[in-house]
Amino acid sequence: MANITFVEHDGTEHTVDIEEGKSLMQVAMDNGVPGIDADCGGECACGTCHVIVDDRWIKATGAVSEEEQQMLDMTPEKEVTSRLSCSVNLSSEMDGMVVRLPEFQM
Amino acid sequence: MARRIKSPTPIYSVKDMLNEQSINKILVPVVNKSSAVVPFHLQIKGMHIFQKAKNKILPMLAEKPQFVETDIPEAHQVALEDIDVSNPFMFRQNKWHSYFKRLRDECPVHFQPNSPFGPFWSVTRFEDIVFVDKHHDLFSAEPAIVIGRTPDGLPGETFIAMDPPKHDVQRQAVQGVVAPKNLKEMETLIRQHVCDILDGLPTGQTIDWVERVSMELTARMLATIFDFPFEDRHKLIEWSDKATNSPEMAGGTGTVDEVFNAALEAAKAFAVLWHEKAARKKAGEELGFDLISLLLSNKDTEDMIKRSMEFIGNLSLLIVGGNDTTRNSITGGVLALNEFPEEFTKLKANPKLIPNMVSEIIRWQTPLAYMRRIAKQDVELNGQTIKKGDKVVMWYVSGNRDERKIEQPDAFIIDRKNARNHLSFGFGIHRCMGNRLAEMQLRVLWEELLVRFDGIDVVGEPEYVQSNFVKGYAKMMVTLTAKDSSQ
Ligand code: HEM
Ligand code: FES
Numbered sequence: 001m002a003n004i005t006f007v008e009h010d011g012t013e014h015t016v017d018i019e020e021g022k023s024l025m026q027v028a029m030d031n032g033v034p035g036i037d038a039d040c041g042g043e044c045a046c047g048t049c050h051v052i053v054d055d056r057w058i059k060a061t062g063a064v065s066e067e068e069q070q071m072l073d074m075t076p077e078k079e080v081t082s083r084l085s086c087s088v089n090l091s092s093e094m095d096g097m098v099v100r101l102p103e104f105q106m
Numbered sequence: 107m108a109r110r111i112k113s114p115t116p117i118y119s120v121k122d123m124l125n126e127q128s129i130n131k132i133l134v135p136v137v138n139k140s141s142a143v144v145p146f147h148l149q150i151k152g153m154h155i156f157q158k159a160k161n162k163i164l165p166m167l168a169e170k171p172q173f174v175e176t177d178i179p180e181a182h183q184v185a186l187e188d189i190d191v192s193n194p195f196m197f198r199q200n201k202w203h204s205y206f207k208r209l210r211d212e213c214p215v216h217f218q219p220n221s222p223f224g225p226f227w228s229v230t231r232f233e234d235i236v237f238v239d240k241h242h243d244l245f246s247a248e249p250a251i252v253i254g255r256t257p258d259g260l261p262g263e264t265f266i267a268m269d270p271p272k273h274d275v276q277r278q279a280v281q282g283v284v285a286p287k288n289l290k291e292m293e294t295l296i297r298q299h300v301c302d303i304l305d306g307l308p309t310g311q312t313i314d315w316v317e318r319v320s321m322e323l324t325a326r327m328l329a330t331i332f333d334f335p336f337e338d339r340h341k342l343i344e345w346s347d348k349a350t351n352s353p354e355m356a357g358g359t360g361t362v363d364e365v366f367n368a369a370l371e372a373a374k375a376f377a378v379l380w381h382e383k384a385a386r387k388k389a390g391e392e393l394g395f396d397l398i399s400l401l402l403s404n405k406d407t408e409d410m411i412k413r414s415m416e417f418i419g420n421l422s423l424l425i426v427g428g429n430d431t432t433r434n435s436i437t438g439g440v441l442a443l444n445e446f447p448e449e450f451t452k453l454k455a456n457p458k459l460i461p462n463m464v465s466e467i468i469r470w471q472t473p474l475a476y477m478r479r480i481a482k483q484d485v486e487l488n489g490q491t492i493k494k495g496d497k498v499v500m501w502y503v504s505g506n507r508d509e510r511k512i513e514q515p516d517a518f519i520i521d522r523k524n525a526r527n528h529l530s531f532g533f534g535i536h537r538c539m540g541n542r543l544a545e546m547q548l549r550v551l552w553e554e555l556l557v558r559f560d561g562i563d564v565v566g567e568p569e570y571v572q573s574n575f576v577k578g579y580a581k582m583m584v585t586l587t588a589k590d591s592s593q
Contacts, residue, residue, distance in 0.1 A: 039526045045240045045533035048526075067240075070535055073274060076285040104286030106542065 002095035006033045009103040024085035025049040035101035042086035047071040048105040049085040054098040061088045077102040173357050181205045186213055192221045192253050194357025197577050198570035206230055206504035215490040223254040226497040230504040232511035234488055238500050240534040245479035252355045252575050253478055263415045264423040279407045283397045284543045299326040300554045309588045312565050316582050320436040328428055333396035345372045346429040356575035373418050380411050431473040432544050434578035438471030442518040444564040449520045457556050463520035464548045469528035470518045475503040475577045502529040561587035
């Protein structure tokens with residue numbers, strides 16, 4: 001089964017199965033991965049589902065919309081490969097992907 | 107109900123607005139330019155005199171709505187088209203539940219053409235509110251986020267009432283002060299203040315919770331983030347209260363003179379603070395993590411003092427933003443636990459629920475009832491056509507009780523699932539910048555309360571603030587019971 005790994009800020013890893021069609025945020029929540037708040041429930045309107053995608057996988061996560069960019073810009077923890085996980089739709093091509101969680105969600 | 111509020115209608119004619127706008131257009135850049143040479147408290151004085159003069163020339167502008175409290179009828183007794191939820195006594199008379207429920211069920215996007223604040227749309231369902239809040243391309247936050255208007259000529263450009271790209275630049279300049287990293291350092295300080303305040307409270311005797319705890323803690327928190335002289339901390343609260351209390355903004359009880367005098371005093375005090383810190387920086391001293399130090403250490407903002415409108419605007423936004431909101435959540439939490447005593451039992455048995463309860467308190471209280479927008483183009487929303495230029499009010503207080511989104515929305519449930527999914531902090535680019543600070547403060551407060559007290563019993567009815575914007579308390583008497591230390 002295709003899977004992805006979330007790495008908490010303290011290094012703890014959580015590997016979860018990919019469910020195609022769901023968002024990265026959704027599988028994290030469904031599997032109880034700590035460190036994602038998702039206050040707006042996936043509307044790209046709160047910025048609290050921030051993750052940092054491993055360089056090698058950033059292409060696979062697709063384009064960042066202007067809306068997402070604007071929300072990301074409000075996060076002081078933003079890095080070059082930052083994404084809002086509710087805006088990343090999972091596909092089997094992401095098998096093996098690694099994403100880091102920031103120390104804080106804003 | 108609308109008719110029961112005495113108000114000169116229309117408050118302003120289009121002609122006055124045009125004149126006023128053109129006058130302000132000329133004035134504002136002049137003030138900003140002159141700020142390099144004229145100390146800005148003198149500019150505020152100038153604005154005040156100017157505003158008084160303008161009111162003499164355009165007497166319509168000087169007319170303010172006056173609010174005399176009368177009994178609000180039950181929601182079902184009023185014709186749908188007459189419903190006016192801008193009534194500043196809605197919260198005090200506890201009528202808001204039934205009015206908003208009726209709007210959510212029967213007319214979720216509702217137009218009120220004749221309120222004392224002019225015509226406005228009410229958006230009352232959770233999903234529709236998220237839509238409006240997210241779409242800053244369709245709905246502008248300029249020039250103000252209250253239903254009414256800010257006093258004419260009042261200085262201050264605040265990014266809560268700005269659209270991109272200006273909003274984004276200004277917010278990024280200051281958001282570091284309440285960023286989680288900074289908060290980690292601040293938590294220790296806040297905890298010391300909390301302990302100090304709580305240790306000074308008497309048990310077995312009736313005290314005003316608002317004054318002794320809610321206001322005191324908020325004042326200390328604000329003094330901490332501004333590194334403001336501790337002994338003058340109550341000034342911050344006083345300025346903030348005055349700044350939001352003028353009747354034409356949200357139906358409060360203050361006067362325009364009070365607003366200006368508060369702005370004047372605040373501007374003077376902060377200019378002094380700025381220059382002190384700037385001198386320390388010049389002398390090579392290391393700066394702290396307070397707001398002014400932060401502004402001074404950033405290339406884009408190190409000379410903000412020269413842009414007076416921006417300076418006073420950003421400072422007042424943080425003072426006002428952090429004041430009523432946290433204060434009323436501190437009071438609201440105690441009230442909620444009194445109305446739902448089984449939740450207090452649950453909490454004492456399991457203090458791990460505190461973080462979840464904090465979100466539930468903020469939802470249940472909804473300290474700011476709404477944010478206002480102006481439609482930038484015609485927009486269809488839930489079957490209604492909002493016209494370009496119309497005022498649109500997003501009633502968070504209603505969306506947070508929307509049974510379509512939230513189960514048992516009127517109940518206070520400290521272990522509610524998805525308690526974080528509430529509207530109280532707004533959504534989109536204006537989402538509350540101080541949300542983590544507010545949550546941290548409430549969490550620390552409840553951690554320390556549980557260690558000390560077994561009971562916090564509300565005595566009598568709290569006194570509510572007169573406003574359609576701030577959902578809050580002027581006074582709430584409580585009696586504390588100490589925890590049995592042998593347990
Ligand atoms: C429980 C406490 C609080 C509540 C309920 C609250 C609520 C809100 C709301 C509803 C907004 C507008 C959101 C929108 O338009 O979508 C907002 C914005 C803001 N708040 Fe708070 N607030 C709280 C505490 C604080 C604190 C403690 C501070 C800072 C010290 C703060 C600073 C701000 C600022 C600067 C903005 C403007 C953000 C922007 O326009 O980008 N707030 N707040
Ligand atoms: S869940 Fe709110 S932005 Fe992703």
